[in-house]
Amino acid sequence: MALFGKEIETMHDLFTHLMRDMYYAEKQIEKALPDMVEKATSQELKAAFSDHLQQTHEHVARLERAFELHGQKAKAIDCPAIDGILKEAKDVAADIADKRVLDAGLIAMAQAVEHYEMARYGTLVAWGKELGHREIVELLSKTLEEEHEADEKLTDLAEGSVNVAAAEGAHRAAAE
Ligand code: ZN
Ligand code: FE
Ligand code: FE
Numbered sequence: 756m757a758l759f760g761k762e763i764e765t766m767h768d769l770f771t772h773l774m775r776d777m778y779y780a781e782k783q784i785e786k787a788l789p790d791m792v793e794k795a796t797s798q799e800l801k802a803a804f805s806d807h808l809q810q811t812h813e814h815v816a817r818l819e820r821a822f823e824l825h826g827q828k829a830k831a832i833d834c835p836a837i838d839g840i841l842k843e844a845k846d847v848a849a850d851i852a853d854k855r856v857l858d859a860g861l862i863a864m865a866q867a868v869e870h871y872e873m874a875r876y877g878t879l880v881a882w883g884k885e886l887g888h889r890e891i892v893e894l895l896s897k898t899l900e901e902e903h904e905a906d907e908k909l910t911d912l913a914e915g916s917v918n919v920a921a922a923e924g925a926h927r928a929a930a931e
Contacts, residue, residue, distance in 0.1 A: 770882050772832070774821060777875050779831035781815045784868060787841050791861055796854040797917055800861065807865075807905045814898045821891045840867050859921035862913045869906040876902060 788808040822829040844864035851857040876899035883892040
């Protein structure tokens with residue numbers, strides 16, 4: 756809390772705030788992904804999560820570079836939104852017994868994370884353009900593109916195989 760006035764005054768301050776929020780979010784995602792790699796049963800899904808973990812290290816590094824370009828030290832501030840999404844993912848995963856159903860659940864939770872990141876990076880790119888931060892925009896656009904690709908990859912996996920396997924016997928209990 757600021758003692759003298761509000762901490763965010765200018766658009767530049769707000770941009771900094773959002774970068775710090777994303778820096779925190781990426782670091783939490785970095786911590787959460789190994790668990791999802793482990794919990795996934797489909798080998799393709801395991802590979803998708805572990806590929807995205809590698810990309811996430813890169814996303815953290817890009818934000819550090821962006822802070823540098825912005826003339827600031829990299830700093831994270833709590834992001835209750837990503838904490839909530841990751842907590843829900845953990846809780847739901849803990850409640851699913853059937854491995855194939857769990858895979859479908861993991862994809863759904865991961866896509867919520869990707870969409871959150873896409874929303875945030877989309878805003879950072881738009882604001883960065885407005886503020887004339889050309890190099891930062893270039894860096895974060897690359898990350899935005901990778902989040903988008905990760906999301907599409909998950910949709911392909913879900914619709915191509917995981918959901919099909921998960922839905923097999925979905926109504927078994929009801930029919931018996
Ligand atoms: Zn600025
Ligand atoms: Fe990311
Ligand atoms: Fe991501």
